[in-house]
Amino acid sequence: MDTPTVLIISDEPDFSRRVTARWQMERMVPTFTLLSGELWPRFAVDVFDVAIVGELRRDLLSVVLEPLHSTGQPIFCVCRNASVVQLVRERWPRVSILRHGDCVSETPWLDTLVLAATEAVHRSRAESRARCAELSCASLGRQATLGRYMLEMRHSLNNALTSVLGNSDLLLLEPGSLSAQSRAQIETIRNMTLRIHEIMQRFSSLEKEMNVVAQQAETDAGKSYAAIAGV
Numbered sequence: 001m002d003t004p005t006v007l008i009i010s011d012e013p014d015f016s017r018r019v020t021a022r023w024q025m026e027r028m029v030p031t032f033t034l035l036s037g038e039l040w041p042r043f044a045v046d047v048f049d050v051a052i053v054g055e056l057r058r059d060l061l062s063v064v065l066e067p068l069h070s071t072g073q074p075i076f077c078v079c080r081n082a083s084v085v086q087l088v089r090e091r092w093p094r095v096s097i098l099r100h101g102d103c104v105s106e107t108p109w110l111d112t113l114v115l116a117a118t119e120a121v122h123r124s125r126a127e128s129r130a131r132c133a134e135l136s137c138a139s140l141g142r143q144a145t146l147g148r149y150m151l152e153m154r155h156s157l158n159n160a161l162t163s164v165l166g167n168s169d170l171l172l173l174e175p176g177s178l179s180a181q182s183r184a185q186i187e188t189i190r191n192m193t194l195r196i197h198e199i200m201q202r203f204s205s206l207e208k209e210m211n212v213v214a215q216q217a218e219t220d221a222g223k224s225y226a227a228i229a230g231v
Contacts, residue, residue: 004030004121007045009064010054011037015078019052022110026118040064049124050117053077053095058084065092074120076113096120151207154200161200165193 006023008016016034023029033045037060051068053075061084068075069092076096079085088095098113168190171178178186 004028004049004125005033005045005047006030006117006121007033007035007048007051008054009035009037009040009051009056011057011060012055015054018110019054019113022114023118026114028118028121030121037064048073050120051075052113052117055080061087062091065095069094074117074124076117076120078109078113150203154203158197158200161193161197165190165197168193 008019010016016032020032020034023032030049033048035045037056040060040063048071051071051073053064053068055078056064065075065077065088074096075092075094076098077088078098079088080099085097085099088097096116098109098116168186171186172183172190
């Protein structure tokens, strides 16, 4: 699977450096996309797994958080100002807020941020895989429905093919009543009818083979369960 992407947006040049440096200590290190608040509108990123927003000018909060909030992806906002915290909570409720003071050691909030963002990345990737699996299952379900319909209709189709084949044979039994061109066309119809019939026979053979495989799988599963129960 491709490497997850973490989007970091902040007006503080040192913020992105601290976050990425701390993340290098983890086992899973994502790809980082770093932007300032002013660059975001011009270089907006559509694909990311988690967004981290650091300190921004108040007038840029809406510019940055509004489009991020609409993506449905996890968002973390690191704030110092209490009024900014309140604003983010009221306007963008999906945003996870981490607050830190002007202390000398910023290790605690960095550890919390990286830990929470890492878990969010794992969850985002798992949800993405689940969505792909659901789409794949839906596609397989549609194909299975089409396959069942084809198997159910094979008898009707075979009856129609028998009629076409029988009538073409009857016409070919009277060579004098047909021109060379007409006879060639009827022979083509007859040959294509036989080919379609062979394809339908292959469908029936595949159904039998799949039923045998399914029955064998059920038998093997039953034996495994019995062995486990015996143990």
